[in-house]
Amino acid sequence: MNDSSNNRSAGNIPSEELMDGLLKDFFKLETPSGLNRPFRRPVASRQESPAASLVTLSTSEPTAAPRSHKMVVASAIAVLAMSLIVAMKVQTPSSSGSSTAANTQPTEPTEKLMLVSPKGDAPSTQVIGEDGVTLEETDAIEVKSQK
Amino acid sequence: MTSPVSGNQNDPERDQMIDTYYREHSRELWALFYSMCSDAERAYDAVQEAFLRYYDYHGEPVRDLRAWLLRVGQNWLRDVARKKSNSCGLLPGMDDFAGHRESAEDILRLSERQGQIRKAMQELNEDDRKVLVMKYSMDWSAAQMATVMDCSAAAIDMRLSRARRRLAEVLTEQGFEYE
DSSP states (O other): OOHHHTTTOOOOBBBBBHHHHHHHHHHHHSSGGGGGSSOOOGGGSSOHHHHHHHHHHHHHHHHHHHHHHHHHHHHHHHHHHHHHHHHHHHHHHHHHHHHHHHHHHHTTOOOOOOOOOTTTTSSSSBSTTOOOOOOHHHOOOOOOOOO | OOOOOOOOOOOOHHHHHHHHHHHHHHHHHHHHHHHOOOOOOHHHHHHHHHHHHHHHHSSOOOOOOOHHHHHHHHHHHHHHHHHHOOOOOOOGGGGGTTOOOOOOOHHHHHHHHHHHHHHHHHSHHHHHHHHHHHTTTTTOOHHHHHHHTTTHHHHHHHHHHHHHHHHHHHHTTTTOOOO
């Protein structure tokens, strides 16, 4: 009989020695290699807390705050100046227009604009007025002085 | 083990204590978790999780660190078992073959054998698994196991012998080929 058959008991159940070797081999492969390495700490928790980093930032650049303050003041002044210029430009045409109207109104009566064809002298059957009168019809009207 | 310090993560004394405890007890914790879930990777994750939780722990000083870590790891394993998905895992033990000369066929055969034994281990009850893990993974003596399992060394020897026989029966039923 060979070794293999010696290690088997009746009913094909292997001997304790065979099972012993089998289990040793099994656990040799089953046990993770990571267990032999030192404990891996999380990297994130090793870093400084957010509060600490904020303090570091604020102390590393002491001129940052005054500079930003100056920038705010300068930009506010610039915006104010721009709005003043725009306000003045808006106010100027309306005030001049009202003054000329005041000057012209009492002296000259307003002229009524004449209806003309967009094609100049060319005859046109296109309606040019609100009452449906064409340019040709307008030409045919004889104007007589009233007595 | 009593842990007098807790909470301060940047305490070098505490870091040193965690390192030492991990070196001395991570294997035992892994073995206990393994006997609960029969999954080597998951048991290892449970060990890591327990130590990481302790590392981030800010509460009262822990009186019994081993019990604390065991409880945390067990709870984590329960949570994972609840959310267990059918995701495909790596073949266990494959890392050990990286760079070796074994053919793909040999690796596959060995991996299949490992899987068969793992499956048979799952058929055992937890106490049987525990004694097998303590004996073969941690190489503990019967006296050491007796202390942990609160029984005599003779009882441990009997339990160990019975666990081996049960495992052999399950493997034989599965048609396992002994070499």
